[in-house]
Amino acid sequence: MQGPAFGKIAVFGVGLIGGSFALALKKAGAVREVAGVGRSAASLDKARELGIIDTACARPEEAVRGADLILVAAPVAQTQAILASILPHLDAGTIVTDAGSTKCDVVAAARAALGERVAQFVPGHPIAGREQNGPEAAIVDLYTGKKAVLTPLPENAPADVERVAEAWRLCGAIIHRLAPEDHDRVFAAVSHLPHLLAYALVDDIARKPHADLLFQYAASGFRDFTRIAGSSPEMWRDISLANQAALLGELDAYMARLVQLRGLLAEANGAGIEAVYANAQHARHNWIRTIEAAEKQNRQGGD
Amino acid sequence: MQGPAFGKIAVFGVGLIGGSFALALKKAGAVREVAGVGRSAASLDKARELGIIDTACARPEEAVRGADLILVAAPVAQTQAILASILPHLDAGTIVTDAGSTKCDVVAAARAALGERVAQFVPGHPIAGREQNGPEAAIVDLYTGKKAVLTPLPENAPADVERVAEAWRLCGAIIHRLAPEDHDRVFAAVSHLPHLLAYALVDDIARKPHADLLFQYAASGFRDFTRIAGSSPEMWRDISLANQAALLGELDAYMARLVQLRGLLAEANGAGIEAVYANAQHARHNWIRTIEAAEKQNRQGGD
Numbered sequence: 001m002q003g004p005a006f007g008k009i010a011v012f013g014v015g016l017i018g019g020s021f022a023l024a025l026k027k028a029g030a031v032r033e034v035a036g037v038g039r040s041a042a043s044l045d046k047a048r049e050l051g052i053i054d055t056a057c058a059r060p061e062e063a064v065r066g067a068d069l070i071l072v073a074a075p076v077a078q079t080q081a082i083l084a085s086i087l088p089h090l091d092a093g094t095i096v097t098d099a100g101s102t103k104c105d106v107v108a109a110a111r112a113a114l115g116e117r118v119a120q121f122v123p124g125h126p127i128a129g130r131e132q133n134g135p136e137a138a139i140v141d142l143y144t145g146k147k148a149v150l151t152p153l154p155e156n157a158p159a160d161v162e163r164v165a166e167a168w169r170l171c172g173a174i175i176h177r178l179a180p181e182d183h184d185r186v187f188a189a190v191s192h193l194p195h196l197l198a199y200a201l202v203d204d205i206a207r208k209p210h211a212d213l214l215f216q217y218a219a220s221g222f223r224d225f226t227r228i229a230g231s232s233p234e235m236w237r238d239i240s241l242a243n244q245a246a247l248l249g250e251l252d253a254y255m256a257r258l259v260q261l262r263g264l265l266a267e268a269n270g271a272g273i274e275a276v277y278a279n280a281q282h283a284r285h286n287w288i289r290t291i292e293a294a295e296k297q298n299r300q301g302g303d
Numbered sequence: 304m305q306g307p308a309f310g311k312i313a314v315f316g317v318g319l320i321g322g323s324f325a326l327a328l329k330k331a332g333a334v335r336e337v338a339g340v341g342r343s344a345a346s347l348d349k350a351r352e353l354g355i356i357d358t359a360c361a362r363p364e365e366a367v368r369g370a371d372l373i374l375v376a377a378p379v380a381q382t383q384a385i386l387a388s389i390l391p392h393l394d395a396g397t398i399v400t401d402a403g404s405t406k407c408d409v410v411a412a413a414r415a416a417l418g419e420r421v422a423q424f425v426p427g428h429p430i431a432g433r434e435q436n437g438p439e440a441a442i443v444d445l446y447t448g449k450k451a452v453l454t455p456l457p458e459n460a461p462a463d464v465e466r467v468a469e470a471w472r473l474c475g476a477i478i479h480r481l482a483p484e485d486h487d488r489v490f491a492a493v494s495h496l497p498h499l500l501a502y503a504l505v506d507d508i509a510r511k512p513h514a515d516l517l518f519q520y521a522a523s524g525f526r527d528f529t530r531i532a533g534s535s536p537e538m539w540r541d542i543s544l545a546n547q548a549a550l551l552g553e554l555d556a557y558m559a560r561l562v563q564l565r566g567l568l569a570e571a572n573g574a575g576i577e578a579v580y581a582n583a584q585h586a587r588h589n590w591i592r593t594i595e596a597a598e599k600q601n602r603q604g605g606d
Contacts, residue, residue, distance in 0.1 A: 127522045189508060190521040194528040196564065197500060199583040204560045205492060206586035215590045218493040219430045224527040225497045229587050233580035237573050244568060251565055257507045262554055265547060270540050277536035280502040283509035284532050287518045
């Protein structure tokens with residue numbers, strides 16, 4: 001009889017991302033034991049209560065020793081400290097990965113913390129999320145049909161990269177690979193900038209003297225537009241800072257576009273405004289068609 | 304036996320907004336006959352096929368004569384021309400209303416087109432929408448539990464305003480009243496600006512040389528943030544122009560906030576960034592709690 005794909009895994013951060021990873025691997029029968037490490041005892045207790053982890057570890061070494069795979073699923077600014085706490089107890093055969101939304105800073109943190117043993121660290125980023133946080137937000141199918149992007153290092157053994165890919169595939173994810181720099185540029189545009197814009201809009205409205213009246217008439221369009229402004233401020237502060245250069249570049253490009261569009265509006269250039277709106281609508285329709293076709297294919301190809 | 308609340312109603316524009324209005328009144332048994340007028344014969348045929356309208360009228364007079372209530376549900380820039388086409392055939396007892404997303408310009412158009420008979424025009428705006436358009440997008444419960452804002456004129460008879468309110472209540476909507484100027488300022492902030500921002504973001508990304516790569520990794524956060532960029536470019540061009548002054552004011556306030564936030568990011572001011580994000584998250588959570596409580600109350604209070 002074949003055993004589970006993984007023996008013991010350790011998850012640093014037992015919230016939405018780490019918790020959903022553990023739940024999915026457990027459901028797939030792909031893991032013998034999940035050890036959890038977290039900043040708060042209450043989160044760890046809750047995660048154990050919810051069946052996300054088997055063992056709540058107060059100290060990193062309890063979780064790290066004997067683990068096949070370690071997932072770091074904490075705000076990216078904590079990556080270096082967490083990896084440094086892991087290093088003294090890290091077995092030679094253990095693979096470490098992460099789920100951070102930025103990769104250049106995570107790679108730099110891993111090199112600083114792990115030195116030569118950075119070869120054991122395979123950087124990753126599952127493209128999935130919800131605006132809720134914490135163990136209660138973890139769900140078994142968070143990664144089903146979603147992309148997991150790996151940004152392997154030159155030092156990584158191909159077999160180790162494949163092990164991490166296997167874990168995400170067992171969670172239902174589809175594996176993609178990018179260079180860390182490409183990853184960060186792409187996500188600055190399609191994820192980090194929209195988060196910043198949504199936070200800025202809600203903050204702007206909330207500070208107006210007639211904010212209550214405004215919120216009273218905000219409807220479903222506003223709700224969807226600002227959904228991502230419900231995300232963890234700490235996590236997104238870290239992401240914004242970690243991807244500062246790329247995010248500033250995208251923000252500047254966007255503000256330049258807004259200034260252009262403001263000019264069209266100020267001169268009541270209806271044709272110019274419609275051209276921008278129509279180009280956006282067209283591009284978005286094409287994009288939705290493409291992802292819907294891909295989702296259909298995934299469902300048909302899945303087992 | 305009591306008859307339906309309305310005999311004949313005429314709907315100018317048989318798409319999402321006008322079509323859903325007609326469907327809801329029909330389902331409520333509140334109307335004897337629905338006459339439809341539209342720019343395209345294909346849309347009118349489709350609306351009749353879908354049971355939205357009973358009569359497809361090639362000329363306004365066929366629809367207007369003998370109508371108890373006329374709804375103008377077309378892009379706001381067409382309001383004046385439509386009202387002018389209605390006037391020669393308008394019975395003294397017929398009430399006219401509209402569903403435009405802006406009200407100051409609609410009021411001005413109504414005064415210009417109808418002259419003294421503007422007393423028969425009660426401006427309105429149902430706060431409901433989907434990103435699809437056309438008769439196929441019309442649904443019977445679009446307005447259920449949604450707000451319908453009326454911005455009555457000093458000339459309106461209270462009984463006429465109440466008739467329009469009754470029609471929207473029969474569609475399941477909850478009636479609010481605002482002055483036209485307040486309406487336009489509120490919706491510039493919570494609806495028109497987010498639409499402009501979403502269109503600008505998708506347009507910006509679509510014009511980049513690596514747009515395909517970017518769209519490949521855009522995920523659910525991007526999807527929700529940009530949902531409103533799937534809306535009709537023509538309709539939103541008209542709204543942007545109609546509410547130009549208020550929208551420019553909101554856009555300028557928002558760009559000033561972005562410039563501030565850019566400064567915090569450029570100086571890597573983590574505490575400052577987190578304060579903005581946290582204020583937004585907090586305000587949005589409170590808002591969501593409030594609307595969920597209101598929705599619950601509506602469900603319990605409904606019949």
